[in-house]
Amino acid sequence: MEKTQKLIWGALAAVAVIGGLGASGYYHHSHFNKNVTINGVKVGGLTSEAAYQKLASQKRSNDVYLNGKKIYEGTSTSSGYTSADKAKVTKVLKEQATILPSAKKTNYKLTPSELDTSQLSAMKKAIKVAVDKLNQNRVMAVDAKAVWKDNKVTVTSPKKGTAYDTSKIQAELSNQLAADSIQLTAKVKTPLTKNSAAVKKEVAALKKLSNKKITYKVENKSYTLTSDDIITKATYQNGQYQFDTAALDQEIAKINKAQSTLGKSFKFN
Structure with missing residues (x-):
C-alpha cells in the first residue's frame, strides 16, 4: 500500500512539473525575454501587442551623438510605427524565443513603415563636419592601388592611418535611424588591401592596356x-x-x- 502511494505521489509530482514547464514555456514564448530591446526600446516581459503599443507611443528626438558628444540637435518626430508593423514585432518575438527563459541582452532593429527620414541629409552633413574636425590632427590611411607602367601592372602597398572613416559612421547612422537618439562611435578608416575586390578590379582593368x-x-x-x-x-x-x-x-x-x-x-x- 505504501509503495502504491509513493508511486501515485511521484506521478502527481511529475504532472505538476510538466504542467509548470508547460505554463512557463507558454509564457516566455508569448512574451519577450527580459533583456530584449527593439531599436533601443525595452520590451522585456511584454507581449507582441504591448511591445508594439510601447514602440508606437515613442517619440524620436533625432539627436545625433558621436563618441558621446551631441553633434546634431534634431527636431522631434513620431515613431513612424503603424498597424502594418504589428506583424514585424510578432516576427521579432518568434525570432528571440528560446527553449528556456534567457537573460541575454539583445537589440533588434526594426524599421517603421512611416519612418521620417527628412533630417537624414542634415545628419550626414553634421557627421562630416564633426569627423573632419576630429581628423585635423590625424593621419589619413592610404589605400593599395593598381598602377600600369612598362606594359605591366603593379599594386602599391596600403598604409594604415589614424583618421576616422566618415562613410562608415554615416552607414551606422542609417542603421540607427529608427532609434530615439542616435549614438555613433567613430571608427578608424581601414585602407583597401591588395586582395580587396576594388583593387582586383583595378588590376583587371589595367591589364587590358598592355x-x-x-x-x-x-x-x-x-x-x-x-x-x-x-x-x-x-x-x-x-x-x-x-x-x-x-x-x-x-x-x-x-x-x-x-x-x-x-x-x-x-x-x-
Missing part, C-alpha cells in the same frame, strides 16, 4: 604606336582610367620632326 597597338597615319606614311609609346603611366579608379601621356608627346614630336615641312627647304617644279 600590348596594344594603333596605326597613326600622316599623309602617305603610317606609324605603329604601342601602349608604351602612348602611355607613361595609368591608374583605374571609380570606373575611370587616368592617363599620364608624356610618352605620346615625345612620339608626336618625333613624327612632327620627320613629317613637318615648316622651316625646311625643298625642291619643286
Whole structure:
C-alpha cells in the first residue's frame, strides 16, 4: 500500500512539473525575454501587442551623438510605427524565443513603415563636419592601388592611418535611424588591401592596356604606336582610367620632326 502511494505521489509530482514547464514555456514564448530591446526600446516581459503599443507611443528626438558628444540637435518626430508593423514585432518575438527563459541582452532593429527620414541629409552633413574636425590632427590611411607602367601592372602597398572613416559612421547612422537618439562611435578608416575586390578590379582593368597597338597615319606614311609609346603611366579608379601621356608627346614630336615641312627647304617644279 505504501509503495502504491509513493508511486501515485511521484506521478502527481511529475504532472505538476510538466504542467509548470508547460505554463512557463507558454509564457516566455508569448512574451519577450527580459533583456530584449527593439531599436533601443525595452520590451522585456511584454507581449507582441504591448511591445508594439510601447514602440508606437515613442517619440524620436533625432539627436545625433558621436563618441558621446551631441553633434546634431534634431527636431522631434513620431515613431513612424503603424498597424502594418504589428506583424514585424510578432516576427521579432518568434525570432528571440528560446527553449528556456534567457537573460541575454539583445537589440533588434526594426524599421517603421512611416519612418521620417527628412533630417537624414542634415545628419550626414553634421557627421562630416564633426569627423573632419576630429581628423585635423590625424593621419589619413592610404589605400593599395593598381598602377600600369612598362606594359605591366603593379599594386602599391596600403598604409594604415589614424583618421576616422566618415562613410562608415554615416552607414551606422542609417542603421540607427529608427532609434530615439542616435549614438555613433567613430571608427578608424581601414585602407583597401591588395586582395580587396576594388583593387582586383583595378588590376583587371589595367591589364587590358598592355600590348596594344594603333596605326597613326600622316599623309602617305603610317606609324605603329604601342601602349608604351602612348602611355607613361595609368591608374583605374571609380570606373575611370587616368592617363599620364608624356610618352605620346615625345612620339608626336618625333613624327612632327620627320613629317613637318615648316622651316625646311625643298625642291619643286
